[in-house]
Amino acid sequence: MATLKELSRVEERFVGGHRLCAGCGHGISVRMILNAVEDANVVVGCATGCLEVASTIYPYTAWNCSFIHNAFENAGATISGVEAAYRALKKRGKIDRDFKFIAFGGDGGTYDIGLQSLSGAMERGHNIVYVCLDNGAYMNTGIQRSSATPTGADTTTSPAGKVIPGKQQPRKDLTAIMAAHNISYAAQTAINNWQDVHKKAKKAIEVEGPAFLNVLSPCPRGWRYNTPDIVQITKLAVETRFWPLYEVENGKWKLNYKPKKYVPVEEFLKPQGRFRHLFKPGNEHLIKAIQEEVDSRWLALLERCGETPELPPR
Amino acid sequence: MTPYNPFNRNFGTGTRTKAVRPDMKWHELTRAGNIYEPGNANTYETGDWRSIRPVWNKERCIHCLMCWRYCPDASVIAKGGKFETFDYKHCKGCGICAKVCPVNAIDMVPEDEIKKVKEANKDEE
């Protein structure tokens, strides 16, 4: 595993001057992932979302590499088209350099509107990496709920109030859906653990065939936590088992991190304004239901990974 | 005839130039809005978004580069595997670097305090 000293010598592929909010998780996620590309040539594509909107405001680009613009719903199709064109040109001897292809999409662009084009790209077996930057809502248009939004979260289209206490449905398990495509590599990671992000990004880039990464990428605006605390909040997502770190390599499921003790999900919910209403007296049952959801998903994951399905000691 | 090169194709009459400027007239815009200079966003300054500034404490720094790893704006400049400086032209003052520093070698100082200190120093001169 390379050290930060070594990694800091790699050319910066996502430069300052982009217009993401101060402290946005996407800036961190993208820098970590492109850092793992090292000195390879890379073509990046981006689904519409905060990342794309903030990084490619004409006439500027924050991408210090090839970049292809596309719409909200077709990052998977676009990047696979570019990869296919590259392969064809290479075969005819018109390109001699080697390239890697990476698409980034938000959770709205990936779990929801871009799912069909992503599924097609994965099924066709292109040599691409698709990275979902999951911040649990359509942040760029003002925090609308997506199928990645956690149960109970207050968003503008699942507003916590007298009628409903935040989002009513459980999250879609996108990483498992991607793994079900029997692709070369699918993994879930979070930026609090940079070694985990780096290892998985490297694997995804190096593996032959399609790879998918789901990265928990906090949004201080939409989550309403104290901006400097991004590493702590992400760590709590992992420690409470809300966001487990695992990978599926050629069909084999592997858990990458097992919390030592049982940290209740409240610890992750409490510092975030989007869950504040859950802590009002009388709403204890809502938190209990969220905890049950987290625990049952955890047990199912352990089983898939061939581990004893048990909760961490309290 | 020039040989076919997929990387050097002009898709029409629009400007094909590195010198894109924010004040360009419509007819000077590049064809299809292409940008020919990778990473040119670094000529756009976001440093004036900042209300608090990270200040590096050289004595305390152990050059672990956690600040470099976690800056969303690539505004911690590392050189030769060591902390070199902050890029105040782009740093937005989010405070993440100060938070992840294991030895508290970064202080977040309000910009107006920095201004006051600067002005006071000027008076002394």
Ligand SMILES: Cc1ncc(C[n+]2csc(CCOP(=O)(O)OP(=O)(O)O)c2C)c(N)n1
């Ligand atoms: C077809 C289409 N519908 C709607 C939009 C408007 N739109 C732009 S970005 C965005 C939300 C993006 O959310 P997400 O993918 O989660 O990315 P985030 O901004 O949260 O990182 C929406 C709805 C669009 N660009 N195209």
Ligand code: SF4
């Ligand atoms: S709204 Fe959230 S995701 Fe979008 S740029 Fe701001 S912090 Fe990042």
Ligand code: SF4
């Ligand atoms: S995190 Fe702190 S100790 Fe580490 S390089 Fe940055 S300033 Fe120095």
Ligand code: SF4
């Ligand atoms: S305050 Fe934020 S933007 Fe500025 S250098 Fe530190 S981490 Fe980067």
Ligand SMILES: [Mg+2]
């Ligand atoms: Mg989102």
